[in-house]
Amino acid sequence: MSKSSLLITRIGELVTNAPDSRPGRFAAISDAALVIVGDRVAWTGPAARAPAADEVLDAGGRAVLPGFVDSHAHLVFAGDRSAEFAARMAGRRYAAGGIRTTVAATRAATDAELRAGLHSLAGEMLSQGTTTFECKSGYGLTTADEARSAALAAEVTPEVTYLGAHVVPAEYAADPAGYVELVCGPMLDACAPHCRWADVFCERGAFGEDEARAVLGAGLTRGLLPRIHASQLGPGPGIRLAVELGAASADHCTFLTDADVAALASSDTVATLLPGAEFSTRQPYPDARRLLDAGATVALATDCNPGTSFTTSMAFCVALGVRDLHMTTREAVWSATAGGARALRRPDVGHLAPGARADLIILNAPSHAHLAYRPGVPLIRAVYKNGRRCG
Amino acid sequence: MSKSSLLITRIGELVTNAPDSRPGRFAAISDAALVIVGDRVAWTGPAARAPAADEVLDAGGRAVLPGFVDSHAHLVFAGDRSAEFAARMAGRRYAAGGIRTTVAATRAATDAELRAGLHSLAGEMLSQGTTTFECKSGYGLTTADEARSAALAAEVTPEVTYLGAHVVPAEYAADPAGYVELVCGPMLDACAPHCRWADVFCERGAFGEDEARAVLGAGLTRGLLPRIHASQLGPGPGIRLAVELGAASADHCTFLTDADVAALASSDTVATLLPGAEFSTRQPYPDARRLLDAGATVALATDCNPGTSFTTSMAFCVALGVRDLHMTTREAVWSATAGGARALRRPDVGHLAPGARADLIILNAPSHAHLAYRPGVPLIRAVYKNGRRCG
Numbered sequence: 001m002s003k004s005s006l007l008i009t010r011i012g013e014l015v016t017n018a019p020d021s022r023p024g025r026f027a028a029i030s031d032a033a034l035v036i037v038g039d040r041v042a043w044t045g046p047a048a049r050a051p052a053a054d055e056v057l058d059a060g061g062r063a064v065l066p067g068f069v070d071s072h073a074h075l076v077f078a079g080d081r082s083a084e085f086a087a088r089m090a091g092r093r094y095a096a097g098g099i100r101t102t103v104a105a106t107r108a109a110t111d112a113e114l115r116a117g118l119h120s121l122a123g124e125m126l127s128q129g130t131t132t133f134e135c136k137s138g139y140g141l142t143t144a145d146e147a148r149s150a151a152l153a154a155e156v157t158p159e160v161t162y163l164g165a166h167v168v169p170a171e172y173a174a175d176p177a178g179y180v181e182l183v184c185g186p187m188l189d190a191c192a193p194h195c196r197w198a199d200v201f202c203e204r205g206a207f208g209e210d211e212a213r214a215v216l217g218a219g220l221t222r223g224l225l226p227r228i229h230a231s232q233l234g235p236g237p238g239i240r241l242a243v244e245l246g247a248a249s250a251d252h253c254t255f256l257t258d259a260d261v262a263a264l265a266s267s268d269t270v271a272t273l274l275p276g277a278e279f280s281t282r283q284p285y286p287d288a289r290r291l292l293d294a295g296a297t298v299a300l301a302t303d304c305n306p307g308t309s310f311t312t313s314m315a316f317c318v319a320l321g322v323r324d325l326h327m328t329t330r331e332a333v334w335s336a337t338a339g340g341a342r343a344l345r346r347p348d349v350g351h352l353a354p355g356a357r358a359d360l361i362i363l364n365a366p367s368h369a370h371l372a373y374r375p376g377v378p379l380i381r382a383v384y385k386n387g388r389r390c391g
Numbered sequence: 392m393s394k395s396s397l398l399i400t401r402i403g404e405l406v407t408n409a410p411d412s413r414p415g416r417f418a419a420i421s422d423a424a425l426v427i428v429g430d431r432v433a434w435t436g437p438a439a440r441a442p443a444a445d446e447v448l449d450a451g452g453r454a455v456l457p458g459f460v461d462s463h464a465h466l467v468f469a470g471d472r473s474a475e476f477a478a479r480m481a482g483r484r485y486a487a488g489g490i491r492t493t494v495a496a497t498r499a500a501t502d503a504e505l506r507a508g509l510h511s512l513a514g515e516m517l518s519q520g521t522t523t524f525e526c527k528s529g530y531g532l533t534t535a536d537e538a539r540s541a542a543l544a545a546e547v548t549p550e551v552t553y554l555g556a557h558v559v560p561a562e563y564a565a566d567p568a569g570y571v572e573l574v575c576g577p578m579l580d581a582c583a584p585h586c587r588w589a590d591v592f593c594e595r596g597a598f599g600e601d602e603a604r605a606v607l608g609a610g611l612t613r614g615l616l617p618r619i620h621a622s623q624l625g626p627g628p629g630i631r632l633a634v635e636l637g638a639a640s641a642d643h644c645t646f647l648t649d650a651d652v653a654a655l656a657s658s659d660t661v662a663t664l665l666p667g668a669e670f671s672t673r674q675p676y677p678d679a680r681r682l683l684d685a686g687a688t689v690a691l692a693t694d695c696n697p698g699t700s701f702t703t704s705m706a707f708c709v710a711l712g713v714r715d716l717h718m719t720t721r722e723a724v725w726s727a728t729a730g731g732a733r734a735l736r737r738p739d740v741g742h743l744a745p746g747a748r749a750d751l752i753i754l755n756a757p758s759h760a761h762l763a764y765r766p767g768v769p770l771i772r773a774v775y776k777n778g779r780r781c782g
Contacts, residue, residue: 082760086720089713089763124768279714279766316767322480323670329477369473372480375670376707377515378769 003038006387007053012061012366016044017338017351024297024338026330028368034064036358039386043354062381063367065333067131067359068314069340069350072251072272072301074163075121075156076149077139078113079105081306085280099139099167102306106139106149114152121304122156124312127391129380131359132340132349134301136199138163143187150194159344161197162188162224165207165215180211184218197248198224202238209237216245225345231255232277243267249299249343254278254286264296270343272299273335275320276309288325299339300332315371315379322372329369358387394429397778398444403452403757407435408729408742415688415729417721419759425455427749430777434745453772454758456724458522458750459705460731460741463642463663463692465554466512466547467540468530469504470496472697476671490530490558493697497530497540505543512695513547515703518782520771522750523732523740525692527590529554534578541585550735552588553579553615556598556606571602575609588639589615593629600628607636616736622646623668634658640690640734645669645677655687661734663690664726666711667700679716690730691723706762706770713763720760749778 014032017025033050035043043051079102087094097104106114118135125133135157137149146164153160164183172179188198198219202212206229216226226245230238232252239260242250250264251272264271271291278285291298300317303309311317314336321332341350348357362382363370370379383391405423408416424441426434434442470493478485488495497505509526516524526548528540537555544551555574563570579589589610593603597620607617617636621629623643630651633641641655642663655662662682669676682689691708694700702708705727712723732741739748753773754761761770774782 080757082758082764085764086760089717090719091717128769276766279710280764282714310761310765311767312765313767319670319767323673326480326482328481366471367473369477370701373473373476373671374701374703375667376702376704376710376767378519 004055005042005053006036006055006057007033007050008036008057008059008064009033009047009050010061011047011059011064013063013368014044014352015063015065015333015337015368016353017066017334018353019351020353026334034352036384036387039358041352041354041356041358044352059362061366063363063365063370065361065363065368066337066350066352067361067383067385068129068336069344069346070125070130070133070301070304070314071249071299071340071343072274072303073133073135074138074303074305075118075135076114076137076152077102077106077306078109078117079306084307085310088281098307100170102139103141103169107142107145111148111152114149115155118152118156121312126383126385127380128313128315128378129361129383130312130314131383131385132159132344132346133157134159134161134197134344136161136163137191138166141166141169143182143190146187147190147194150191154194158196160195161199161227162191162195162219163199163201164188164191165200165211167201167206180207180214183215188218188222192222192224195224197227199227199229201229202241203229203233203236209241212238212241227251231260235260239263243269248345251301252277252286253291254283256287256290261290261294261296264291265294270297270299270339272301272343273321273325274301274303274309275317275325276311277303279320280309285324288321288327292327292331297339297342298331298335299343300335301340301343316376318371319375329372332372333368358384360384395446396433396444397427397446397448398424398441399427399448399450399455400424400438400441401452402438402450402455404454404759405435405743406454406456406724406728406759407744408457408725409744410742411744417725425743427775427778430749432743432745432747432749435743450753452757454754454756454761456752456754456759457728457741457743458752458774458776459520459727460735460737461516461521461524461692461695461705462640462690462731462734463665463694464524464526465529465694465696466509466526467505467528467543468493468497468697469500469508470697475698479672489698491561493530494532494560498533498536502539502543505539506546509543509547512703517774517776518771519704519706519769520752520774521703521705522774522776523550523735523737524548525550525552525588525735527552527554528582529557532557532560534573534581537578538581538585541582545585549587551586552590552618553582553586553610554590554592555579555582556591556602558592558597571598571605574606579609579613583613583615586615588618590618590620592620593632594620594624594627600632603629603632607638618642622651626651630654634660639736642692643668643677644682645674647678647681652681652685652687655682656685661688661690661730663692663734664712664716665692665694665700666708666716667702668694670711671700676715679712679718683718683722688730688733689722689726690734691726692731692734707767709762710766720763723763724759749775751775
């Protein structure tokens with residue numbers, strides 16, 4: 001039986017990001033149409049020249065975009081830190097342990113509790129137009145809790161990241177080297193079967209350069225590709241290390257040296273910016289213009305986590321990208337789609353050229369710019385994943 | 392036939408803003424219940440002591456809040472200014488006329504076109520939890536176009552504001568006094584039957600103190616209560632005039648003198664802050680702390696309009712209120728509900744004490760703080776207006 005086809009026509013603006021037309025750049029077609037066959041895009045072009053299909057959907061002049069690709073999220077956790085957030089915003093000290101608060105709640109949670117929270121957030125993402133997302137472990141920090149976090153994450157996405165090196169847990173406070181050994185040994189063995197990526201929080205107070213190199217090197221021996229949390233809270237060795245190791249992405253990039261910017265610009269390592277974190281911690285935003293103007297590849301992602309950025313909204317990150325990171329609307333939308341795809345080395349998503357996975361969103365708006373022009377407004381009218389409507 | 396009753400129980404946090412408990416302050420009950428009879432709140436209190444009712448809804452630990460009260464919105468217009476927005480964000484000049492661009496498009500639109508846009512935005516507001524909103528004229532600027540704008544607005548809200556004094560239209564550029572005469576005379580006569588409020592954009596480049604006084608004085612003779620756009624772009628006489636005239640609200644309040652703050656703090660005039668405008672124009676945010684610490688009553692509203700703040704999301708304004716205006720989560724939620732109600736002199740909404748209108752929202756979250764803790768995420772699970780579920 002042949003695959004059925006769907007023609008979406010009368011698209012006001014079809015954001016294709018077609019990689020052959022302007023590599024690394026936003027690309028769009030006005031008054032467009034798109035044909036899906038099975039789970040793939042089969043044709044794009046002017047509506048007037050669209051071929052026939054089994055089914056036709058009239059987009060009524062609305063914009064169609066690639067589904068968002070959220071390349072940085074921490075979704076396996078238990079507990080609520082809204083009181084900590086409210087206290088921080090009010091300028092009050094809060095006697096809580098940050099990440100370790102979530103680690104304690106996550107360890108204490110049942111599999112069913114973790115699964116319920118994870119699936120709820122995954123559903124929230126999909127309904128907001130995120131059709132591909134990464135999900136990290138990192139709130140278990142024991143072999144068993146990291147392994148169950150990674151296994152749960154694998155239920156909702158193929159882009160699972162091993163983040164045993166998130167922080168040193170309290171029980172290893174006196175023996176951080178012992179914890180790194182665990183992360184590079186038995187914990188890695190238990191997690192690797194569920195993961196595609198390895199990540200490390202390379203920052204003062206978390207893991208230093210040698211530790212990060214050891215963790216990512218061990219991951220590589222198990223086939224896990226590297227990515228790094230780098231330069232979120234201050235300048236450090238993370239960016240340099242990411243580029244040296246050929247990491248797919250260096251994430252945060254809030255405090256960069258000139259050498260960091262130059263290294264990113266001359267590499268395939270994506271600079272993934274996470275403005276939700278700066279929004280929710282009232283920190284200075286990363287300088288997207290400096291990176292873009294230097295020629296670096298920039299992605300936008302949510303950093304969804306219960307401590308410092310509890311948003312699943314890529315549209316919100318686009319709005320911040322434009323308003324506070326001084327990206328153009330085109331740059332921000334490219335970064336939230338094709339940029340995220342590069343940060344996950346996923347050539348099949350983030351664009352809508354023929355052959356791409358048919359992951360797309362229809363906006364209740366005539367152009368991509370409305371994602372920033374209409375901040376906070378839920379503009380997602382329909383979501384297609386693998387060619388099927390699912391929201 | 393007696394009215395049917397609905398018990399909403401297992402409410403994790405019931406934000407009542409009960410005006411008798413802590414006047415002008417956020418108030419909430421944990422593990423609460425609420426009874427609706429007809430279109431009114433009949434009872435609130437601990438879930439364990441809830442009375443019986445005809446129907447029962449289990450809130451499952453979620454938060455229940457008064458519906459948002461958006462006291463400042465411009466919803467009757469035609470045209471799209473996303474390209475102007477994108478150019479402004481990119482730091483490019485854009486050869487368009489600001490408000491006058493929208494005036495031209497609005498004048499050229501059919502009633503049906505204006506109505507479709509208006510009803511779409513009103514629906515968007517309701518689905519995002521805004522159960523009371525104000526709507527201004529101000530993009531017609533002829534007697535006929537202002538009258539039809541006001542009449543259309545009256546289809547969707549009782550809180551209609553006459554804003555003939557938005558800007559001086561191009562055809563009166565050489566005769567601004569003649570335009571003020573029109574606004575105070577025939578245009579007012581045509582609009583007053585549809586309106587409750589009169590407003591004026593009192594700002595350099597729009598209308599000065601004497602003109603504003605004339606417009607609001609004329610409105611009062613027709614029973615229209617005053618409100619003022621004041622000190623958005625620079626300090627001016629607007630705040631002082633608002634307090635002198637007993638205006639319900641002075642809106643924007645971005646550039647305040649110490650005397651302005653003192654005048655607001657010692658009056659019943661609400662300071663309505665519109666951070667969506669600063670977000671979308673990249674201007675400095677108003678200083679909510681200065682106003683709150685001085686004892687002024689603060690409201691948050693969207694300023695929804697196609698030029699400078701095209702958001703309908705009160706949740707987004709709450710998040711900005713917390714992050715960028717340095718309000719606590721309680722202050723921001725109070726300002727977006729009870730504060731807006733004060734700015735519209737509507738004692739029946741913005742709180743959930745017995746006797747209040749049963750306008751409320753159920754969040755997909757356990758507390759009000761999540762509106763800021765989870766920025767950009769659509770958290771509205773259900774909306775009740777006049778006791779009926781409508782979203």
